Amino acid sequence: MNNLEQRIWDYLDGTGTDQEREFTKQLIGSDSEFRALYEELRSIHLSVSSLDLDEPSMSFSRNVMDKIQLEPVPGSVKSLIDKRVIYGITAFFLITITALLGVLFYQTDWTQQSGLDMPEYKLPEFDTSNYVNSTTINIFFFTDIIIVLYLFDGFLSKRPNSKANH
Structure with a gap:
């Protein structure tokens, strides 16, 4: 559409x-x-504006919803996905990564010495005797016991009750 047509459509x-x-x-x-272009586009505009729009019937939404309710409900998403496809994709990527690593290691020349010397760095002396004493060890064990009891309680509360099933 050129600029003149756009101008006429905006005018109409x-x-x-x-x-x-x-x-x-x-x-x-x-x-x-x-x-002449205006008359042509005006006639198109009048014919388009005179068209009656088809409207759906009053019960259209209800009919559509009734049809949807008749459709079988799919199970979970897991039942829709074929596990063989997932295993195939996983195997493809594992084989590809293994092959690339194999080619990389095969083509690497392991006999050469690297010209890179790592700089030496000495850590400063750190005296742990001021921090590790009987009090900190007791606090550490106490928190570990609390965490273990919390996890054990979660395990017991999720476990199905065997007496309720009988």
């Missing part, structure tokens, strides 16, 4: 600024080619 739809509509009106009055 009533969009655009007042200045643009006034300018388009002047072009229609003065230019015969522009007026």
Whole structure:
């Protein structure tokens, strides 16, 4: 669509600024080619605007929902996914990674010495006797016991009750 057609469509739809509509009106009055294009697009606009839109019946939504309710409900998403496909994809990537690593290690020349010397770094002396004493060890064991009891309680509360099943 060129600029003239867009200008006429904006004029027919009533969009655009007042200045643009006034300018388009002047072009229609003065230019015969522009007026012919305007008449053609105006006839299209009138024929499109005179069309009646088909509306669905009043019970359309209810009918659609009734049809949906008749459809069988799928199980879980896990039942829809074939495990063989997942295993196949996993095997493909594992074989590809293994092959790439094999080629990498095969082509590596292990006999050469590297020219990179790592710099030596000495850690500062750190005296742990000030921090590790009987009090910190007791606190550590106490928190470990609390964590273990919390996890054991969670395990027991999730375990099915065998007496309730009989």
